Amino acid sequence: MVVDRRADFEASLTRTAELRGDQAGGALQRASLLRDAVHRFLKNRAAVAGAIAFLIMVVFVTITPWLSPHDPYAIDFGKAYLRPSWDHPFGTDDFGRDLFIRTALGGRVSILIGFAATVAIMLVGILYGSLSGFAGGALDNGMMRFLDALYGLPYLPFAILTLAIFGTVNFWTMVVALTVASWFTTARVMRGQIITLKENDYVRAANALGARWYRILFRHLLPNTLGVILIFVFLELPGVILGEAFLSFIGLGISAPKASWGTLAQEGYSSYLAYPYIIIIPSLCIGWLILSAFFVADGLRDALDPRSQEA
Amino acid sequence: MALLEVEDLRTYFKTREGEVRAVDGVSFSLEHSKMLGIVGESGCGKSVTVLSIMGLVQTPGRVVGGSAVFQGRDLVQLKGRELEDVRGHEIGMIFQDPMTSLNPTLTIGTQLTETLRRHLGMNKDQARKRAVELLEEVHIPNAARRLDDYPHRYSGGMRQRVMIAIAISCNPKLLIADEPTTALDVTVQAGVLDLLHELRSIHEMGVIIITHDMGVVAETADDIIVMYAGQIVEQATALDLFDRPEHPYTEALLEALPQVEGEGIREGRLRSISGRPPDLLDPPPACRFAPRCAYAGQDDCATVPPDLREIRPGHWVRSSHPTSERAAAPVGAR
């Protein structure tokens, strides 16, 4: 489990919401706000480096399988445990399969699961959080109590339980398992955002003018949370990818011959004394992705919060 | 000898865009038990001036020149530890926002007694006893009981009183108040100001009070300095300044002050000052007020910087067009 960094973002995001509220009036202002944010993001070297690193990894896992001459599933014991070379940049595994292409394919699985689970987490969290924040009153109170109760629960045991309920591990059950106990923070932050934005004059004005509730929610509130949602995508992604890797590593991953980075690391673990590169390479890929997502999230936060500029 | 003698003080901030001369050659002196008001818009360098004297300027700011001699010692040259011995002991300071100036996680008692213990070497019990007296002195009811409360239980006005109690706890010779009433409700402001005056006469302190509000210093300050864009533009006794302001900026400030009663109430609307304070990254080359001045443009004051000169005994002004030298109202004046 990746250490939860989402909570530290709460305060600054609420502040950002207040600021955005002040300025969120017309579409024109919103556009210039967006331009400022993009400008600030591009000036942040760490964030840009993170974004580029992230893209490089995505490109790598996307195009490598098309370009590589090797068959990722062809077993050839004569080529087992070849060290990294020109022909096999990442070496081969115990079955003689090329690890370069297998790492790329594993990355596809990891990243796709990561994105799918992140989207699921965002959907549940946004739905729950904005409903709670928008409704207010007793419903909000009850829903928050429920969240408080669940807050901090370790998500891995619940993910494992979920997989046990399904009885099989495939792409979708993995996504559900990773979502089940991971959406609490998103919901809390979304509620905070909605509540802060709701206090703004333009929402009050819309209310006073008799706008329907769904118009206020979808037209005035949710569009103003897009930035935060974007940040959260990059905050959730590392946790989800790492969670999947952990599950795969302890043998609860997607079944062979398909593999994710976690599965590859597990395979490498059995022979790490003699062939450490087999575990190191997929682990570094995970680290690469997590770190780049982390810098992107940081950069996005700073870009959207004009006050958090550091010298 | 004066209590505090500031000479050509310069504090610059190095930023990515360039060097900001927040305080650019400020000189003044303060006698024992006198009260000096420093007036100006926000960003004119009045706060940075006193923070420089206290050695509290934060990076990227730095005092790059000048001196501030307090009781024979130049505070600018003092080492960190020596300065620490002066701060809070011989010079007390209170700040603008009492809501954020007290540590939210420590009791009022702790924050009050730590100064006493640090500078006067009191033990715990002595310090507590003295702390109660101090809270009573700043008119906090139930002082003994409220010592163990945390700041969030105090209202804004009460917190500022606590700040004052901390500042005067070691009987300083000089009290610096940086916008002490700005963040307070109007109804509370007068009380805090009265308290400051009361304590000043009891403790015989020199006081520097910084404000953007002429009204705050009008009745009580002995001398007044008007600052603009990092420089002093006018300096005089309070009476003279209010009676016969010389600098066009001071005039404008006074015109912007609402009057409720008294002789010679101005007719009509309040005046605002047109334009904005200059960008200190790239200040006007000569007179910094020239771009906003109604009298500029008739001579070379926009190219040759005017000096701070004594226009009559005790009244200094930095302008080519002081009121008393103006022949007549300029053509097309406001």
Place this chain on the structure above:
Amino acid sequence: MLKFIIRRVAWTIPVILLVIFMTFLMMRQIKGNPFQVTERAVNEATQRTLDRKFHLDQPWYIQYAYYVKGVFTANLGPSLVQRDRDVNDVIKDHFPVSLKLGGLAMLWAVLVGIPLGIIAALKQNTKLDYAVMAVVNAGYALPNFLIATVLIYLFAVKWREHTPFPTNGWGGWETWVLPAAALGHAPMTFFARIVRGSMLETLQQDYIRTAKAKGLRWRRVVGLHVLRNSLIPAVTAAAPLLGFLITGSFIVEFVFGIPGIGRYFVNSVTARDYSVTMGITILLSMIIIFANLLVDILYGYLDPRTRDVRT
């Protein structure tokens, strides 16, 4: 303060009930009757006796009530797979190991992470700061199965002549060091990061300027005024971290072959020993709930503002 604590403690009871309920619900989804699918298959007469004995002939809410009673009387029922063993036995055997491992890891995280964060903040934008943050960022991103493997590879294999650490097992102190470091590494980097960030923010606060204006020694300004405020976020983060230390130990226990509860949890899932799975899940959740409780009380102590408003 006392009122605050009492209210806070009372609040944990419905939370525990809710968590048990959710786990209970999840477990019921796995299959109807545990005795029909496990290796302990029995004939019909015995089945009925067993059903009666374990109240399985009762409706679900009665079962739930019995289970809650079991939790509060510390009797979690028998293991479904291992003959003659109760869930209690399993926990008694394996939990202390995990607790010790988690405690040591937490100790490592606090003792190393907090000072690192403080140093980095006080030396902001110096080479020291950059070096610390580089290590912290790398450590944050790398999955702990890699860190565990690398630690073993270096200390227990490559330099084994010079170090007393074995590659796996659980016994004397020398067997604790590597697992605790591997498990504590991520929270350590987390503490370092969060303490650095909040210290930098605290140093900018008005009340720190006040403390300086009072002429306090720098030591006291940092040691009391800055530290007290900047440790609050670290304390808040400690409860989810405890969850991390217990659930994250799945991996570390797996890699180091430590007979802890995390490893046993995974085993119970694969062996379909559901009563054990459920017992451990509830145990872990209760630990998190109590950690949250502890943190809230500690928080109330550190930040007096919360005492007056929070429940």
